[in-house]
Amino acid sequence: IFLPSIKAGVGVAAFFCFMFSWVELLLAKTLTAVAAKPIAATMTKTASSAGxxxxxxxxxxxxxxxxxxxxxxxxxxxxxxxxxxxxx
Known part of the structure; x- marks a missing residue:
């Protein structure tokens, strides 16, 4: 019964979670030193020509x-x- 009334709040919370995690990934990729990268930034560099x-x-x-x-x-x-x- 209450699910339709909280649908907008759940959507906003999901949006903020995605945006904050994406911003953290972009900051980690651009602002950290080469030798010290968070796991999320390292995971994006695993793609190569072989897959x-x-x-x-x-x-x-x-x-x-x-x-x-x-x-x-x-x-x-x-x-x-x-x-x-x-x-x-």
Missing amino acids: YELGLLAAAGTLTIIPGAIVIYFVRNYIAKGFALGRV
């Missing part, structure tokens, strides 16, 4: 997801309580 290095992309994607998943695992109860009490 993509899928093993490297899979490993980098896994390393990128693990820290966020660990944080969410430990704070999920607090987030659920905040939603239930209307504080988030």
Whole structure:
């Protein structure tokens, strides 16, 4: 019943998430030193004339997801309580 009324908010949140992550990628590619690049910037340089290095992309994607998943695992109860009490 409430899904149609929050559709716009979900769309805006998805848009902001995409924009912030894309801006971070552009800043990482242009402003960091050659020897020190974030994983997201390194993942964009795996394309070559022979194709993509899928093993490297899979490993980098896994390393990128693990820290966020660990944080969410430990704070999920607090987030659920905040939603239930209307504080988030």
